[in-house]
Amino acid sequence: MARKYSKKAAAKVERAVKKTKAGTLKSGRSGKTVKSRKQAIAIGLSEARAAGAKVPSKKTAKKASKKSGAKTSKSKTSKAKKSKAKKSKAKTSKAKTSKAKTSKAKKSKARASK
Structure with missing residues (x-):
């Protein structure tokens, strides 16, 4: 039986x-020290892939059935809409408060000039 991972990958x-x-x-992007063993293995496999070693491709998420997929997509859109x-x-409340502040400032300047 052939090796799943090459010696270079190992x-x-x-x-x-x-x-x-x-x-x-x-870790690559953030530069934080890795504490998880699983993360270390993932980094090693990623480096091996980049070096051209024999490594199986990354596992992709399996497609869900139509019923469960419909439920998740609805919940995702509603969450997005809510956010x-x-x-x-x-934004509107911030705009209102800034308008109120500017109008107060204008009123106080008008009173001072009178």
Whole structure:
């Protein structure tokens, strides 16, 4: 039976896990130290893929059945709509308060000039 992962990939993963144990493995984008063993393995496999080693492709999410898919899509859209509504409410309230402040300032200047 053929190997699922190449020796090169195994070496990359082993190096990443050792660095994690030593506390020197950093995540790519944020630069934070990696504490999770699973994350270390994922980083090692990613590096192996980039180096061209034999590594199975990343697993993709399985498609849900039509019934459950319809339920999740409805909930996602409603959540998105709710968050947009909240943001627009916040913007309008901020605009109202800033208008009120400017009108108060104008009134006080008018009183001072009289």
